[in-house]
Amino acid sequence: MVAVMHSDPHPGAPNGRTGRPRSAEADRAILDATRAALVERGWSKLTMGDVATRAGVAKTTLYRRWTGKSELVVDAVAALFDELALPDLGSLPADVEEMVLRLAALLERPETRTSLMAVVAEATRDEALRGRIRSAIVDRQKCLVLEGRARAQARGELPYEEDTASAARNADLIFDVIAGAVVHRALVSAEPVDPAWARRFTRLLLSGIGSL
Amino acid sequence: MVAVMHSDPHPGAPNGRTGRPRSAEADRAILDATRAALVERGWSKLTMGDVATRAGVAKTTLYRRWTGKSELVVDAVAALFDELALPDLGSLPADVEEMVLRLAALLERPETRTSLMAVVAEATRDEALRGRIRSAIVDRQKCLVLEGRARAQARGELPYEEDTASAARNADLIFDVIAGAVVHRALVSAEPVDPAWARRFTRLLLSGIGSL
Amino acid sequence: MVAVMHSDPHPGAPNGRTGRPRSAEADRAILDATRAALVERGWSKLTMGDVATRAGVAKTTLYRRWTGKSELVVDAVAALFDELALPDLGSLPADVEEMVLRLAALLERPETRTSLMAVVAEATRDEALRGRIRSAIVDRQKCLVLEGRARAQARGELPYEEDTASAARNADLIFDVIAGAVVHRALVSAEPVDPAWARRFTRLLLSGIGSL
Amino acid sequence: MVAVMHSDPHPGAPNGRTGRPRSAEADRAILDATRAALVERGWSKLTMGDVATRAGVAKTTLYRRWTGKSELVVDAVAALFDELALPDLGSLPADVEEMVLRLAALLERPETRTSLMAVVAEATRDEALRGRIRSAIVDRQKCLVLEGRARAQARGELPYEEDTASAARNADLIFDVIAGAVVHRALVSAEPVDPAWARRFTRLLLSGIGSL
DNA sequence: ATGTAAGCGAGACGGTACGTCCTGTCTTGTC
DNA sequence: GACAAGACAGGACGTACCGTCTCGCTTACAT
Numbered sequence: 001m002v003a004v005m006h007s008d009p010h011p012g013a014p015n016g017r018t019g020r021p022r023s024a025e026a027d028r029a030i031l032d033a034t035r036a037a038l039v040e041r042g043w044s045k046l047t048m049g050d051v052a053t054r055a056g057v058a059k060t061t062l063y064r065r066w067t068g069k070s071e072l073v074v075d076a077v078a079a080l081f082d083e084l085a086l087p088d089l090g091s092l093p094a095d096v097e098e099m100v101l102r103l104a105a106l107l108e109r110p111e112t113r114t115s116l117m118a119v120v121a122e123a124t125r126d127e128a129l130r131g132r133i134r135s136a137i138v139d140r141q142k143c144l145v146l147e148g149r150a151r152a153q154a155r156g157e158l159p160y161e162e163d164t165a166s167a168a169r170n171a172d173l174i175f176d177v178i179a180g181a182v183v184h185r186a187l188v189s190a191e192p193v194d195p196a197w198a199r200r201f202t203r204l205l206l207s208g209i210g211s212l
Numbered sequence: 213m214v215a216v217m218h219s220d221p222h223p224g225a226p227n228g229r230t231g232r233p234r235s236a237e238a239d240r241a242i243l244d245a246t247r248a249a250l251v252e253r254g255w256s257k258l259t260m261g262d263v264a265t266r267a268g269v270a271k272t273t274l275y276r277r278w279t280g281k282s283e284l285v286v287d288a289v290a291a292l293f294d295e296l297a298l299p300d301l302g303s304l305p306a307d308v309e310e311m312v313l314r315l316a317a318l319l320e321r322p323e324t325r326t327s328l329m330a331v332v333a334e335a336t337r338d339e340a341l342r343g344r345i346r347s348a349i350v351d352r353q354k355c356l357v358l359e360g361r362a363r364a365q366a367r368g369e370l371p372y373e374e375d376t377a378s379a380a381r382n383a384d385l386i387f388d389v390i391a392g393a394v395v396h397r398a399l400v401s402a403e404p405v406d407p408a409w410a411r412r413f414t415r416l417l418l419s420g421i422g423s424l
Numbered sequence: 425m426v427a428v429m430h431s432d433p434h435p436g437a438p439n440g441r442t443g444r445p446r447s448a449e450a451d452r453a454i455l456d457a458t459r460a461a462l463v464e465r466g467w468s469k470l471t472m473g474d475v476a477t478r479a480g481v482a483k484t485t486l487y488r489r490w491t492g493k494s495e496l497v498v499d500a501v502a503a504l505f506d507e508l509a510l511p512d513l514g515s516l517p518a519d520v521e522e523m524v525l526r527l528a529a530l531l532e533r534p535e536t537r538t539s540l541m542a543v544v545a546e547a548t549r550d551e552a553l554r555g556r557i558r559s560a561i562v563d564r565q566k567c568l569v570l571e572g573r574a575r576a577q578a579r580g581e582l583p584y585e586e587d588t589a590s591a592a593r594n595a596d597l598i599f600d601v602i603a604g605a606v607v608h609r610a611l612v613s614a615e616p617v618d619p620a621w622a623r624r625f626t627r628l629l630l631s632g633i634g635s636l
Numbered sequence: 637m638v639a640v641m642h643s644d645p646h647p648g649a650p651n652g653r654t655g656r657p658r659s660a661e662a663d664r665a666i667l668d669a670t671r672a673a674l675v676e677r678g679w680s681k682l683t684m685g686d687v688a689t690r691a692g693v694a695k696t697t698l699y700r701r702w703t704g705k706s707e708l709v710v711d712a713v714a715a716l717f718d719e720l721a722l723p724d725l726g727s728l729p730a731d732v733e734e735m736v737l738r739l740a741a742l743l744e745r746p747e748t749r750t751s752l753m754a755v756v757a758e759a760t761r762d763e764a765l766r767g768r769i770r771s772a773i774v775d776r777q778k779c780l781v782l783e784g785r786a787r788a789q790a791r792g793e794l795p796y797e798e799d800t801a802s803a804a805r806n807a808d809l810i811f812d813v814i815a816g817a818v819v820h821r822a823l824v825s826a827e828p829v830d831p832a833w834a835r836r837f838t839r840l841l842l843s844g845i846g847s848l
Numbered sequence: 849a850t851g852t853a854a855g856c857g858a859g860a861c862g863g864t865a866c867g868t869c870c871t872g873t874c875t876t877g878t879c
Numbered sequence: 880g881a882c883a884a885g886a887c888a889g890g891a892c893g894t895a896c897c898g899t900c901t902c903g904c905t906t907a908c909a910t
Contacts, residue, residue, distance in 0.1 A: 180396030208420030231880025608816030632844030655854025
């Protein structure tokens with residue numbers, strides 16, 4: 001798996017070597033508390049004060065690290081996406097199906113369910129947040145598509161693409177189709193992403209890919 | 213087009229014939245004000261008080277008709293989806309492409325951009341709101357898929373499906389793939405849904421459909 | 425006693441006859457709560473939130489009526505000064521002595537002790553507050569000096585003063601000497617204003633007045 | 637003049653001879669910064685952090701020397717009272733008048749204006765602070781009264797008092813009358829202590845003293 | 849000369865209160 | 880009984896200070 005480098009989780013930190021250093025334990029406690037609060041109360045009823053209390057931390061400690069609720073939640077949820085790993089079941093269809101199921105499982109966790117759409121909504125008016133989502137969540141998933149394609153090509157299940165610009169466009173398209181369909185099914189249509197649906201979706205996708 | 217019957221937009225209304233009747237003009241002014249506020253301030257900064265002021269209406273008048281911000285916004289945005297009509301360009305690929313572009317255009321309007329994901333997020337914890345979204349927005353779009361398939365079958369571009377259960381599942385799948393991909397591209401990846409993307413997506417989709 | 429007309433205790437009130445009127449009961453509850461909080465916690469630990477809670481009122485209700493802690497406390501304490509009435513013991517020395525003791529008793533109540541100097545201190549940087557203190561507290565006491573002098577003149581204990589400008593200056597001087605000495609003894613020197621002290625002070629004052 | 641011995645301004649200092657000694661320059665810088673902050677922002681908006689910054693010192697350095705804002709300000713202001721010296725104009729009335737004007741000038745400096753009443757108010761709930769004020773400010777002024785009386789007696793302007801207890805009570809009374817009247821005129825009535833007022837006050841006071 | 853103990857600037861920390869904003873309800877008088 | 884106006888209780892916001900606590904230096908005396 002491609003090593004994901006978090007260059008700096010809190011780019012606003014002063015980084016001068018003077019003064020008392022920020023508590024790493026506070027960081028952890030806050031993110032844990034955020035996920036717990038998300039599960040119990042949902043995005044719209046999650047408050048900074050409540051997170052602080054749960055984490056045993058002052059509100060200022062939160063605001064020193066994150067500018068608001070959205071940024072905090074993106075980081076808290078992003079950590080969950082780190083667990084998404086590409087399966088290796090030996091064939092492309094099996095891998096895609098499994099990936100779809102894993103993604104759906106992640107989306108159906110209450111932490112993610114409530115908050116993912118909410119931060120995306122918030123991001124439509126906030127460039128910085130959009131960037132944060134992109135680097136913390138979207139790019140991470142897009143990697144998986146690239147990785148999966150490379151593996152399928154190595155296996156001979158997919159042809160190598162000469163034109164790199166076109167290859168990139170295709171990867172983006174496939175990513176939006178997979179992530180979009182799963183997210184829409186799970187969160188908008190609010191119907192289960194079960195193995196049967198995953199199989200039918202995979203069939204549609206893979207024969208569609210052949211035509212690109 | 214299938215006539216969509218709004219049986220009763222405000223089911224809580226008393227409907228007794230006594231007392232002063234509710235002002236229809238207020239309804240219109242409120243929904244207009246809601247959309248205007250959405251454009252100017254976005255979902256998260258839209259407040260009931262502000263909408264009331266813009267509409268020249270008292271807050272009580274809002275709460276008499278809607279139970280909260282989410283419900284109000286769903287109705288305000290749903291009206292925009294009424295304008296979505298199935299194109300008839302003579303061939304299935306052309307129709308799908310055009311439909312994708314129309315949907316994208318709708319999603320890129322600021323009223324929709326900010327609020328659609330937000331109400332979906334809200335709905336994950338609110339059964340009643342989920343129903344309202346389904347009937348006001350989702351079902352309306354799903355109709356278009358059914359309508360489009362029927363027309364394509366009439367033209368001989370798609371085979372008739374015997375098994376009605378399977379046909380319904382397929383329509384749902386196709387709906388999630390189209391709506392999901394477009395929404396994801398437009399709102400999550402935040403990249404433009406232009407004619408080139410629409411063409412490539414349509415090619416992928418239609419050859420995928422062949423395999424179902 | 426001269427009837428003191430509170431023309432309008434909250435000059436910031438909109439006074440339009442529309443909308444729900446302000447609760448008179450809230451006013452009373454707030455001022456009572458303020459005095460109670462002053463007794464229990466003292467000026468510097470009195471918080472608006474605490475007063476609101478004690479009064480069973482929202483913080484906004486306080487801020488709708490008073491701009492801050494100082495204004496609120498001035499009004500709460502001013503009410504206590506309304507009880508100060510000129511004694512009538514038949515002779516000027518007896519009346520002055522009694523007045524001194526009554527003033528001291530008022531200053532030694534915990535509500536007044538902590539807050540009077542504090543609001544005076546605050547007022548040194550706040551013209552509006554200074555005016556509020558003057559009209560709510562200082563002028564009320566100054567009236568008593570004028571009244572007392574008039575009565576002593578009627579009794580023949582003091583001569584009538586021809587020059588009204590000089591008479592006004594004298595009243596001001598006497599007021600500052602009485603109020604100043606009592607306040608200083610009670611709050612700065614922090615020693616008791618007992619009958620013996622009052623008698624010695626009165627003797628000093630009255631023979632001093634003779635020389636004016 | 638009576639030498640005033642500041643036995644130890646910071647009695648909490650450990651005084652062990654080991655370790656780095658406290659910076660005397662920091663002490664000076666802090667007191668200067670305190671007075672400057674008092675002038676610019678007034679008592680209630682003066683903050684420990686701001687004083688530290690102005691003095692180019694860490695907050696801990698302040699807290700190592702003073703337990704809080706009130707103590708710090710008392711010390712900062714007390715230094716100003718050291719400059720109050722008894723005038724010697726040859727006659728008691730002239731000396732009293734001049735003394736009154738000097739005291740008023742001190743009270744009208746912005747450092748003193750805001751803070752003196754504030755610390756007195758604070759002291760009503762704080763025994764230790766009361767002691768600090770007494771020894772740093774009140775006793776210093778009371779000395780002047782004693783000194784002035786002694787000088788007047790030496791000049792033959794006042795009789796010697798046999799009864800020492802009564803003499804002490806009289807000095808206290810006179811002190812409260814002078815300081816009280818001037819403070820009240822300057823800070824509560826907020827009117828100028830000009831030479832005319834000083835003359836009339838002195839006349840009242842001195843003929844009153846004759847009756848004791 | 850070196851060790852050791854306190855002082856020091858910096859700044860993060862757990863708290864408390866602030867004054868503002870919004871929510872959803874209520875109480876007026878008017879239509 | 881709907882309506883405009885606006886007061887109300889409640890609760891979260893993000894900020895400002897408080898007084899304490901690490902940090903990694905510096906300073907000066909006692910060995």
